Amino acid sequence: MSRKLLEIKDLYVSFDTYAGEIQAVRGVSFDLYEGETLAIVGESGCGKSVTAKSIMRLNPEPPARFKGGEILFNGEDIIKKSNSEMRAVRGHKIGMIFQDPMTSLNPTMPVGKQIIEGLRKHKKLSYKDAKKIALDMLKLVQIPNAEQRFNEYPHQFSGGMRQRAMIAIALVCNPELLIADEPTTALDVTIQAQILELMKDLQNKINTSIIMITHDLGVVANISQRVIVMYGGVIVEQGVTDDIYYNSRHPYTWGLQNSVPRLDIVKEETRLTSIEGTPPDLFAPPPGCPFADRCEYTMKICRAKMPPFFDINEGHKAACWLNHPDSPKTENPSRLKKQSNTAENGGKE
C-alpha cells in the first residue's frame, strides 16, 4: 500500500458557547493514503465538516478547541503549528473546495487574481509566471475563454463555473491533499456530473489525495475508494467502498442506505424505511452509542457503553455491539441483501 499522507489519532474537538460545551468531534481516528479518495458521510451536525476543517485548522479558535489527539500530516502535527506555520500549509500543501461557490469566492476581486494569490505567496512567482500557470489551470478545469475569464469577477460566472474556479484555486499550487466539503450539493445534477468527472480526471493528472465530504451516497459510490460513516461526532463505520455498500455491519449505515429511494430499482415497497427520531444533542452526548436512541436493535449495553471498533474485514471496522460474538445474530434488512446479490451477479439487473 502507498504511503500514509495523513494520520488522525483520537481527535477531540469542542466548541465553547454560552450554552455550554458542544462536543462536536469525540475521538476520531483514521488514515489517508497517497492518491486515494476518502469519503466522509453523515447527516448535518455529525462532525464531518468540523473534522475536515480541523485538518486545515479552519475552525475559528475560540470557540473551537482541540481537546486531544493528533493530526499528523506528513508526520508533522498540525495542531501544534503556529498561525504563521499554518499559512504555509493552507492553500499550498492542502487545498480546499467549499460547499457554496457563491459565497466562498471574494466578490471584490477578479477570479484570476484569486487564483494567482496562492502562487505568488507560496511559490514566490512573478505576476507574469503566475498568470501563465493560472491560465493553464483555468483551461484544465475547462473554463472556456480563459484569457477573458481571468479578469472577470465571480458574479459574472455561473454556479458551475464558480465551482470550477474554486477547484482551480484549490489545485493551483499542486497540493498533496484536497479537501472537498460538499462540493456539489449546491449544484444541479447535470452540473454535478460534470464536476465529479472533472475531479476524477484531475486526480489522475496530478495525483492528489482527496477527502470528500458529502451526504449523498450516490456521489460516494461514484468517486471514493474508502468510506467513513460518521454519526454524533464519532466514526461508526469505515472501510473500502464495496464493504460499506455490500457488507455493512452498522444499523446506521443500513438506515442511510434504505432511506434513499433507488433510481434504478422499480419501487416495490410502498414506504421508505426512515430512521425515526433525531440525532443526539452534542451538548451532552450519551455515554453509550450515539445511535442507540434511534436504532431498532438497541440492547442494554448500547446505552451503557460506547462500542469499540470490531474488525470485520481488512480495513473494515464497525463500532456496533451487534458485531460482538455474544450478541444476537442480526440480518441485514431485506433491501441490502438484494443489493449485495445483484452485486455478486456483476452489478447487472
Add this chain to the structure above:
Amino acid sequence: MTKKEKEVLVSVKNLKKYFSVGRKTWLKAVDDISFDIYKGETLGLVGESGCGKSTCGRTLLRVYNPTGGSIEYNGQNVHKIKGGDLKGYNKKAQMIFQDPYASLNPRMLVSNIVSEGIDIHGLYKGKERQERIYELLELVGLNKEHSNRFAHEFSGGQRQRIGIARALAVNPEFIVCDEPISALDVSVQAQVVNLLQDLQQQYGLTYLFIAHDLSMVRYISDRVAVMYLGAIAELTTSNELYNNPMHPYTQALLSSIPIPDPRIEQSRKRIVLEGEVPSPINPPAGCKFVARCSKAKDECRDIRPELKEVKPGHFVACHLVK
C-alpha cells in the same frame, strides 16, 4: 385503469408567465406549458434550478397572475375567481414550502401558525378550534405540548411537519409541495415523504410535487413532468419515464444522477451534458434544449417542438422522437 376514467382536477392550458426585467425584455419563466393533474394522483415536476417549476406551482395557487393561458380547477378558471368565491379556492388549494426555516413566522406560536387558516375561513371556534390544532399536530407526528412553542425551538424536519399541519388545517383537496424535502437530511426526508404519502391515502389528496431530486420524485409520483427552461420536455408515468426516457434531456438527466451502488455506478456509461442551462431571458426560438443537445438538427433550431403523445400516456416534445 385508463386515463379517460380518471377525473381531471387541475387543467393547465398554454400557461405563460413572463417577468419584466427591463424595457421590452422578458424573462420567460414559464413558456407555454399544458398538462392535467388527475384527482388523487401525485404529479412530479422536475427540472434544474431556474427551469420554471416553482413559478408554475405558484401560478397555480394565484401567487402570480399568468401572462397568458389558463388554469382550470374543476372546470373553473382560477384566475377569474372574484370576491367571496376566492376563499373557496384558497381553502381547497394549499402549499408546502421548501425552506422550513424561512416559511414559518418566528414571532408566532405554533398553534397560531397552524390555526391561521382556520381563523380566516372561520372553520372552528373556541374549544373545537383548540382540539383541531392538537389533532393536526398529532396527525403530522408532533404532540400537544408543541403548540405553545415558537418555530425556532424545532429541528428542520419538525418545522416541515408544522408547515404540513398548516397546509392541512383547512381540509384542502390539492397541495402544491414546492421542494418540501430538499432542505432536510436524508434520514429525515424519508420520514416526511412517508408522512405525505400517509396523508394522501387518508384524505385522498392530490399533490403537485416539485423537486429536483429525481430518485425521490420517481418514488413518490404517479406521473412525472420534466421541465427545461420553461417548457415541458417529457411527461409520462414515473416507471415509463425511468425505463424508457425518450427526450435527450431526460436521458441525460437520468444518467447524471449517481446511483448509491459502487459497482453499478462505476461501470455505467453516462451522458455528461456540455455547458449549462442558458438564460431564460431571450431563450432560443426553436427547441429550448437545442444548445446542449448532441442530436440537434436545423429543424430543432427554428421550430419549437410540440408536446405530443408518442405512446398512450407518454408525451414528448422533441422533433427526433416520432
